[in-house]
Amino acid sequence: MILITGGVKSGKSTFALLMALRYKKRAFLATGVPFDDEMMERIRKHKEERKNLFDTYEEPVDIATILQKIDRHYDVIVLECLTTYLGNLLHYNEDVESRFNILVDVVKTMVSQLIIVTNEVGWGIIPENNLARRYVEILGRWNNELAKIAQEVYLVISGIGVRIK
Amino acid sequence: MILITGGVKSGKSTFALLMALRYKKRAFLATGVPFDDEMMERIRKHKEERKNLFDTYEEPVDIATILQKIDRHYDVIVLECLTTYLGNLLHYNEDVESRFNILVDVVKTMVSQLIIVTNEVGWGIIPENNLARRYVEILGRWNNELAKIAQEVYLVISGIGVRIK
């Protein structure tokens, strides 16, 4: 598994897509479900960027099952992104920990190359908002766990992917 | 062109100035116009740091024209900083995209070494404030575009410049 992290608009998605283009059969698992117009527009743009180069799957919550189902059918699967996924779990009042543990178990056994896109969100002043704080804590922990089992980790800054593992 | 990025108070300005000191004839293009006392004080401090080592130009909006005018007259020109520049454009309701495109065109043809200082602003929780969000998106895109045409890119952390391109 390859983990790609970076700030908002750091170019990490484009970096992930370019990396995936080196593989032949490509899938894209989008966790984003549009909550508002801004998000709808953002998703539309992302889709445009991928064109017909990827088979697209969309799932906001049960991504572990999808990954298991499409594993071995593709050379590479891009999971975009962990940040939205955590937002979805909190939004739907899902059991965040057990969902993540199941995901990690699936990731460990996958045969297709998996590229996970995540976010750096803890490099600012700790937000006063309780939910935001919880979000930063959980995503930070997730990133740590996934970086441990990743073969490669990249930090993307201004579109430049710096390999840190 | 050399792009220097980093967080607030990361030491990126000092790093840029030190880098510029290796050149003989030096100009400094400041985009900051004081909106309040805090900014006035900040600008005063920055000026003090530069002393008489640089010819200083100040322009909040039409920096492309200034760059074109002073190009070839200096060995190095430090443009400080893109963050404030974007803030100015939004403040004056300028056409952000066309201003940026003109800037990029000028940058591509310049003969003097240009050092652009920018900021990392998307490594925290996405701000609820709409303008702040737009700001993060635009600056992120700009940084990506400029990093592509830069010969060198540095990320400054605690005063330490890490070359990432």
Place this chain on the structure above:
Amino acid sequence: MILITGGVKSGKSTFALLMALRYKKRAFLATGVPFDDEMMERIRKHKEERKNLFDTYEEPVDIATILQKIDRHYDVIVLECLTTYLGNLLHYNEDVESRFNILVDVVKTMVSQLIIVTNEVGWGIIPENNLARRYVEILGRWNNELAKIAQEVYLVISGIGVRIK
């Protein structure tokens, strides 16, 4: 002295503890004093992580004196963390600058290996809150100063320590 920096939940504390385990006699100087239940819980968890591997000292304000007192008695002293320390000084209306200058003087003369854990807090939108802004500015300056006198500086991302000096 070794400086370890990174975002919230970046794994920098664990990285610092693992680094310290290479030394024989180990002390841990905690600057955190619990202001609320969340912090109390966080401190409890950190203590658990350290188990009996470290002698623990706790001091919210006068850490310079403690460092001077326990220097030479340990092979390594972990100071965790500068961020909380600055928060304490502001909370108790202490003279931030003189406290920091005294700390730097002590750090320069220490014989025990000192590992200082700090935070990256300026990689987001500049907070509107005045105190938060002041906090970002001061901590940024501190990190710059300490990085200058550090033998090694590490940036921790998703649990991965990247040596930048």
